[in-house]
Amino acid sequence: MSKPATASPIDLGPAPCCTPLAQERIPAPVAGVLAHAFKALGDPIRLQLMSMIASAPGGEICVCDLTPAFTISGTTVSHHLKVLREAGLVDAERRASWVYYRARPVLMRQLSALLAVDAPVPA
Amino acid sequence: MSKPATASPIDLGPAPCCTPLAQERIPAPVAGVLAHAFKALGDPIRLQLMSMIASAPGGEICVCDLTPAFTISGTTVSHHLKVLREAGLVDAERRASWVYYRARPVLMRQLSALLAVDAPVPA
DNA sequence: CGTCAAACTCGACACATGTCAAAGCCAGCG
DNA sequence: CGCTGGCTTTGACATGTGTCGAGTTTGACG
Numbered sequence: 622m623s624k625p626a627t628a629s630p631i632d633l634g635p636a637p638c639c640t641p642l643a644q645e646r647i648p649a650p651v652a653g654v655l656a657h658a659f660k661a662l663g664d665p666i667r668l669q670l671m672s673m674i675a676s677a678p679g680g681e682i683c684v685c686d687l688t689p690a691f692t693i694s695g696t697t698v699s700h701h702l703k704v705l706r707e708a709g710l711v712d713a714e715r716r717a718s719w720v721y722y723r724a725r726p727v728l729m730r731q732l733s734a735l736l737a738v739d740a741p742v743p744a
Numbered sequence: 745m746s747k748p749a750t751a752s753p754i755d756l757g758p759a760p761c762c763t764p765l766a767q768e769r770i771p772a773p774v775a776g777v778l779a780h781a782f783k784a785l786g787d788p789i790r791l792q793l794m795s796m797i798a799s800a801p802g803g804e805i806c807v808c809d810l811t812p813a814f815t816i817s818g819t820t821v822s823h824h825l826k827v828l829r830e831a832g833l834v835d836a837e838r839r840a841s842w843v844y845y846r847a848r849p850v851l852m853r854q855l856s857a858l859l860a861v862d863a864p865v866p867a
Numbered sequence: 868c869g870t871c872a873a874a875c876t877c878g879a880c881a882c883a884t885g886t887c888a889a890a891g892c893c894a895g896c897g
Numbered sequence: 898c899g900c901t902g903g904c905t906t907t908g909a910c911a912t913g914t915g916t917c918g919a920g921t922t923t924g925a926c927g
Contacts, residue, residue: 642794642795642798642799642852643795643798643799643847643849643852644799645795645799646792646795646796646799647791647792647795649788649792652788652789652791652792652795653788655791656785656786656787656788656790656791657786659782659783659785659786659791660782660783660786660787661786662779662782662786663779663780663782663783663784663785663786664779664783664884664885665772665775665776665779666775666885667779668770668775668778668779668782669769669770669772669775671765672765672766672768672769672770672775673769675765675766675861676765676766676767676768676769684903684904685903685904688903688904693885693886693887694886694887694888695903695904695905696886696887696888696889696904696905696906697885697886697887698904699904699905699906700884700885700886700905700906701885702904702905703905703906704884715893715894715904717894717895718893718894718895718902718903718904719894719903719904720903720904720905724766724861726766726861729765729766729859729860729861730859730860730861732859733856733857733858733859733860733861734856735856736852736853736855736856736859737852737853737856738798738847738849738852738853738856787914787915789915806873807873807874808873808874811873811874816915816916816917817916817917817918818873818874818875819874819875819876819916819917819918819919820915820916820917821874822874822875822876823875823876823914823915823916824915825874825875826875826876827914838874838923838924840924840925841872841873841874841923841924841925842873842874842924843873843874843875
């Protein structure tokens with residue numbers, strides 16, 4: 622919306638970020654990539670999906686365990702998972718008849734570091 | 745905030761989060777509030793604005809210093825700042841003819857903590 | 868008071884997004 | 898081989914979002 626936005630899957634390449642937002646101004650190209658990830662987290666259902674995936678015992682969870690946790694259709698859950706996948710936040714693997722999702726800690730850590738704020742500023 | 749009519753900032757209530765995504769599943773209502781904040785960061789321009797504000801010397805920056813940094817109209821910058829304001833990520837204060845923005849570290853820290861991932865996978 | 872500049876609000880538009888139903892794919896099973 | 902069940906893709910629709918131009922508010926300065 623602000624940009625044409627690359628439609629192709631995101632290439633994180635060599636760690637695009639790591640310096641906290643509050644320390645150094647983000648270059649425009651990097652902002653574009655990271656905004657994609659934040660946008661993916663900017664939906665209540667996707668945030669819950671992300672939480673369920675990241676906190677799953679064994680580090681992975683089957684779609685068949687995710688879907689019944691919501692009132693929306695399986696089609697829509699699949700759509701949201703695709704968004705998370707294309708944002709580089711999760712990874713999918715098919716085993717037998719089921720598809721398992723797991724979180725990608727690298728990007729999560731980068732986003733976390735980006736929002737980090739050092740010592741509470743003394744008034 | 746001082747006087748600026750203050751649209752309605754979202755009600756963060758008493759610290760809605762703090763437990764990392766990967767440790768505990770997020771309750772639906774909390775996800776709704778936090779997704780709002782992430783959505784606000786989910787735009788390249790807003791992410792850059794956030795960065796410029798948070799990294800500004802003195803902790804604050806004038807809109808007149810933000811606007812010329814982009815190619816979009818001042819109207820649109822104003823719109824994006826409103827989104828950040830309503831998400832609880834920044835605070836605005838009018839002094840003389842200018843409006844100054846500063847980051848709200850509390851929410852930033854919460855979001856950062858939410859995305860935190862413990863020990864790098866040993867295996 | 869009149870004027871000017873900074874920033875916000877309003878109205879309108881094009882495009883993106885969330886949602887579902889229906890159809891397609893894949894793997895296992897009879 | 899032909900089913901059946903799990904998941905994704907496709908197509909379609911209503912709503913949301915980014916963008917701008919024009920108008921409005923606020924404060925400063927003659």
